[in-house]
Amino acid sequence: MSEDTPIKRERRKQARPGELLEAALSLFVEKGFAGTRVEEVAARAGVSKGTLFLYYASKEDLFKAVVHETLAGRFVEWNEEFDRFVGSTADMLRYCLNSWWERVGATQASGITKLMFSEARNFPDLAAYYQEQVILPGTLLIRRILQRGVDRGEFAIPDLDYAVFSVIAPMIHLQMNQHSFGACVPAAFAIDPGRYIAAQAEILLKGLLQRPGQPLSGGQA
Amino acid sequence: MSEDTPIKRERRKQARPGELLEAALSLFVEKGFAGTRVEEVAARAGVSKGTLFLYYASKEDLFKAVVHETLAGRFVEWNEEFDRFVGSTADMLRYCLNSWWERVGATQASGITKLMFSEARNFPDLAAYYQEQVILPGTLLIRRILQRGVDRGEFAIPDLDYAVFSVIAPMIHLQMNQHSFGACVPAAFAIDPGRYIAAQAEILLKGLLQRPGQPLSGGQA
Amino acid sequence: MSEDTPIKRERRKQARPGELLEAALSLFVEKGFAGTRVEEVAARAGVSKGTLFLYYASKEDLFKAVVHETLAGRFVEWNEEFDRFVGSTADMLRYCLNSWWERVGATQASGITKLMFSEARNFPDLAAYYQEQVILPGTLLIRRILQRGVDRGEFAIPDLDYAVFSVIAPMIHLQMNQHSFGACVPAAFAIDPGRYIAAQAEILLKGLLQRPGQPLSGGQA
Amino acid sequence: MSEDTPIKRERRKQARPGELLEAALSLFVEKGFAGTRVEEVAARAGVSKGTLFLYYASKEDLFKAVVHETLAGRFVEWNEEFDRFVGSTADMLRYCLNSWWERVGATQASGITKLMFSEARNFPDLAAYYQEQVILPGTLLIRRILQRGVDRGEFAIPDLDYAVFSVIAPMIHLQMNQHSFGACVPAAFAIDPGRYIAAQAEILLKGLLQRPGQPLSGGQA
DNA sequence: AATGAATGAGTATTCATTCAT
DNA sequence: AATGAATGAATACTCATTCAT
Numbered sequence: 001m002s003e004d005t006p007i008k009r010e011r012r013k014q015a016r017p018g019e020l021l022e023a024a025l026s027l028f029v030e031k032g033f034a035g036t037r038v039e040e041v042a043a044r045a046g047v048s049k050g051t052l053f054l055y056y057a058s059k060e061d062l063f064k065a066v067v068h069e070t071l072a073g074r075f076v077e078w079n080e081e082f083d084r085f086v087g088s089t090a091d092m093l094r095y096c097l098n099s100w101w102e103r104v105g106a107t108q109a110s111g112i113t114k115l116m117f118s119e120a121r122n123f124p125d126l127a128a129y130y131q132e133q134v135i136l137p138g139t140l141l142i143r144r145i146l147q148r149g150v151d152r153g154e155f156a157i158p159d160l161d162y163a164v165f166s167v168i169a170p171m172i173h174l175q176m177n178q179h180s181f182g183a184c185v186p187a188a189f190a191i192d193p194g195r196y197i198a199a200q201a202e203i204l205l206k207g208l209l210q211r212p213g214q215p216l217s218g219g220q221a
Numbered sequence: 222m223s224e225d226t227p228i229k230r231e232r233r234k235q236a237r238p239g240e241l242l243e244a245a246l247s248l249f250v251e252k253g254f255a256g257t258r259v260e261e262v263a264a265r266a267g268v269s270k271g272t273l274f275l276y277y278a279s280k281e282d283l284f285k286a287v288v289h290e291t292l293a294g295r296f297v298e299w300n301e302e303f304d305r306f307v308g309s310t311a312d313m314l315r316y317c318l319n320s321w322w323e324r325v326g327a328t329q330a331s332g333i334t335k336l337m338f339s340e341a342r343n344f345p346d347l348a349a350y351y352q353e354q355v356i357l358p359g360t361l362l363i364r365r366i367l368q369r370g371v372d373r374g375e376f377a378i379p380d381l382d383y384a385v386f387s388v389i390a391p392m393i394h395l396q397m398n399q400h401s402f403g404a405c406v407p408a409a410f411a412i413d414p415g416r417y418i419a420a421q422a423e424i425l426l427k428g429l430l431q432r433p434g435q436p437l438s439g440g441q442a
Numbered sequence: 443m444s445e446d447t448p449i450k451r452e453r454r455k456q457a458r459p460g461e462l463l464e465a466a467l468s469l470f471v472e473k474g475f476a477g478t479r480v481e482e483v484a485a486r487a488g489v490s491k492g493t494l495f496l497y498y499a500s501k502e503d504l505f506k507a508v509v510h511e512t513l514a515g516r517f518v519e520w521n522e523e524f525d526r527f528v529g530s531t532a533d534m535l536r537y538c539l540n541s542w543w544e545r546v547g548a549t550q551a552s553g554i555t556k557l558m559f560s561e562a563r564n565f566p567d568l569a570a571y572y573q574e575q576v577i578l579p580g581t582l583l584i585r586r587i588l589q590r591g592v593d594r595g596e597f598a599i600p601d602l603d604y605a606v607f608s609v610i611a612p613m614i615h616l617q618m619n620q621h622s623f624g625a626c627v628p629a630a631f632a633i634d635p636g637r638y639i640a641a642q643a644e645i646l647l648k649g650l651l652q653r654p655g656q657p658l659s660g661g662q663a
Numbered sequence: 664m665s666e667d668t669p670i671k672r673e674r675r676k677q678a679r680p681g682e683l684l685e686a687a688l689s690l691f692v693e694k695g696f697a698g699t700r701v702e703e704v705a706a707r708a709g710v711s712k713g714t715l716f717l718y719y720a721s722k723e724d725l726f727k728a729v730v731h732e733t734l735a736g737r738f739v740e741w742n743e744e745f746d747r748f749v750g751s752t753a754d755m756l757r758y759c760l761n762s763w764w765e766r767v768g769a770t771q772a773s774g775i776t777k778l779m780f781s782e783a784r785n786f787p788d789l790a791a792y793y794q795e796q797v798i799l800p801g802t803l804l805i806r807r808i809l810q811r812g813v814d815r816g817e818f819a820i821p822d823l824d825y826a827v828f829s830v831i832a833p834m835i836h837l838q839m840n841q842h843s844f845g846a847c848v849p850a851a852f853a854i855d856p857g858r859y860i861a862a863q864a865e866i867l868l869k870g871l872l873q874r875p876g877q878p879l880s881g882g883q884a
Numbered sequence: 885a886a887t888g889a890a891t892g893a894g895t896a897t898t899c900a901t902t903c904a905t
Numbered sequence: 906a907a908t909g910a911a912t913g914a915a916t917a918c919t920c921a922t923t924c925a926t
Contacts, residue, residue, distance in 0.1 A: 234889070269890065
């Protein structure tokens with residue numbers, strides 16, 4: 001209670017916002033915004049209710065912070081990554097789907113997707129922010145990949161703007177499922193993410209490729 | 222005050238549940254389960270709070286009735302419709318997507334989809350019911366269509382069980398979008414359902430067909 | 443639906459108030475005034491809620507009617523009966539206790555006692571009415587009996603006014619018990635009314651008699 | 664604002680349950696369970712509605728706590744007291760009646776008796792608890808006293824099991840009266856507890872004693 | 885007279901937010 | 906900074922009472 005408390009406390013103080021956001025994220029995803037009690041969030045973060053309000057002025061503020069936190073400028077890095085990518089666009093798209101799953105879908109961050117779809121109408125400004133910070137850059141990134149395929153003569157895509165949804169929709173659906181029915185129906189109905197992504201990738205690529213009869217470089221792993 | 226009065230009362234009593242369900246559906250979709258006040262539902266249905274509880278024992282019951290109502294026994298009819306279908310499986314799939322949109326997606330019923338994904342974890346029993354009554358029959362119907370394509374040598378599908386998601390995911394995503402971001406972001410980002418479905422159908426069919434090079438019967442309207 | 447309905451209806455109409463009061467009595471006794479729903483009373487009486495209000499303007503009115511009904515001028519008759527009584531006062535008192543039980547305690551009427559004790563403070567005017575119509579005449583009747591015993595040299599009673607409670611209290615207690623704990627605790631704790639009254643009568647008479655050593659005329663059945 | 668402030672809060676927290684119980688007791692006794700509003704209880708205890716629910720999870724819980732509180736482990740002490748008693752059993756019984764009145768009858772606790780008789784059927788589990796924790800030990804205590812009298816040749820009691828009611832009934836009746844008619848009829852009808860108990864004790868003892876002709880040791884004060 | 889659908893005042897209970905310690 | 910006791914606005918639900926049929 002004497003020499004280590006100042007340091008410990010300092011460390012904990014630094015960590016507080018993160019611990020609170022983490023707790024809030026999982027609870028919001030589990031129970032929705034309205035269904036989550038701030039006291040529960042505080043308890044899961046190991047602090048008192050009062051302390052939570054020291055960091056976030058209201059439950060709504062906390063919710064917004066959760067969303068902001070998990071998004072902050074991910075796309076800059078990802079865009080650069082795709083600039084450097086060497087190889088067929090089919091491989092690129094496969095890499096994109098797998099990375100998406102590993103970096104977002106399989107992590108807590110996927111909960112944000114569910115949250116935003118669920119709460120968009122209750123938080124229009126947050127929805128606009130999400131649209132601008134996530135949906136738009138995400139869509140553009142996918143579009144760039146498809147465009148690359150077209151430019152290099154690999155893909156044949158009549159309606160490029162709407163083709164992006166063929167990539168996005170299956171991934172969103174998988175994430176939504178993990179945080180809704182996937183969490184509460186018997187295991188028999190559970191979706192296996194690896195197999196799901198493989199199956200979607202195969203159909204999708206065949207649907208996009210210029211000459212689908214040709215063997216797909218990189219295989220359908 | 223003579224011949225129509227005795228009917229009026231009775232007729233209103235008959236109509237009440239439907240009116241309440243309709244009001245509840247739109248409000249639940251608009252504001253979510255927790256965000257909707259029963260008094261509001263009653264008001265929108267043109268009755269008093271007490272009257273609502275005359276027909277539904279609790280808010281939760283009302284919610285369950287809304288879900289039940291919007292899907293009760295639809296799949297029997299739809300399965301029969303596909304039994305009678307004459308023509309290529311590609312056309313069949315296109316017809317499926319368009320019907321889905323017309324009969325569910327473009328109606329209030331699509332709100333249920335969004336609701337269920339949002340509230341599944343808060344209502345596990347309802348989620349199980351929805352899984353069994355909607356997701357399962359829906360999945361089986363799609364699977365039957367794909368199987369028909371394979372059986373007739375039209376489709377080549379390595380993983381049939383997971384291929385169904387290539388049909389389902391885009392449609393669910395479109396519906397989710399209508400009831401979330403689609404309802405609160407500027408028109409510039411709006412998705413046009415007709416074009417969306419056409420684009421998905423084209424890529425999807427090319428991805429499923431045995432010989433994708435061949436012209437697709439029926440065109441991609 | 444033609445010739446007998448007017449008669450039947452007429453008969454039922456006559457019977458309505460009684461049926462309602464009977465239903466109300468048993469429910470009020472079971473669940474108390476507040477715990478009883480008028481709809482339940484109506485249902486038990488085989489009529490609709492609306493009909494009940496045709497006969498009794500309010501739930502409170504119904505309650506008062508129940509009390510009034512079950513009391514109406516019983517004591518005139520009972521007083522006369524005791525005027526005519528021939529025999530020892532000990533026998534008279536025994537007869538009194540047994541009659542009390544047979545005519546009130548063992549019937550629905552005993553519920554009124556419980557009701558009045560429970561609700562007296564909520565219905566002061568009714569309590570005053572009960573005090574005047576039941577407690578006072580009842581007390582006087584008992585007092586007359588005791589006085590007779592004293593006058594005839596059978597009883598030795600120092601404080602006649604308060605001695606009446608030695609007769610009243612055990613009987614009230616038995617009735618209260620039947621309508622409270624007696625109705626919801628295991629049979630092992632149940633009180634046997636016959637044995638209870640016999641035991642009380644014996645102790646009571648020994649306590650009142652001039653020469654308790656003498657054999658009690660009439661035995662202690 | 665310096666030395667006593669930290670204590671104040673804590674002290675109030677300690678005192679809350681007692682204050683709430685006291686307020687609840689008096690209100691429940693005054694108006695019955697259903698007639699008492701939790702807000703009123705809170706107000707009488709000087710706290711807000713919400714605070715009450717911080718200490719008691721529901722109105723029913725509060726009621727149970729009130730009952731529990733007023734009797735918790737009283738009988739252990741009372742039994743011990745009677746183990747130590749020196750003197751005639753007649754004196755012992757008189758002491759018992761007077762103590763009963765002083766310690767229970769004349770206090771708020773007597774309201775519980777009335778409450779329990781009134782609400783037993785609405786709270787069967789509480790009734791069972793009361794039967795077991797109060798009625799049973801109370802009955803056994805009285806029975807021990809009577810048995811002592813018999814063992815020492817002081818009392819002659821044919822039916823010991825039911826003789827206890829001759830002691831219990833008058834005391835219960837006095838308490839019931841205080842909280843029902845006694846609280847709302849004119850003073851002329853009021854019962855004087857001291858005189859009531861003295862009169863009952865005298866008749867009762869004469870009814871129990873082996874040789875009732877003998878002078879009663881201790882007098883009939 | 886009889887019905888039972890409709891009403892809405894009344895009440896228990898929850899929970900985000902405040903603030904004294 | 907941290908706590909958690911206290912608050913009270915908000916809301917689901919009940920039920921006596923009304924009244925059109």
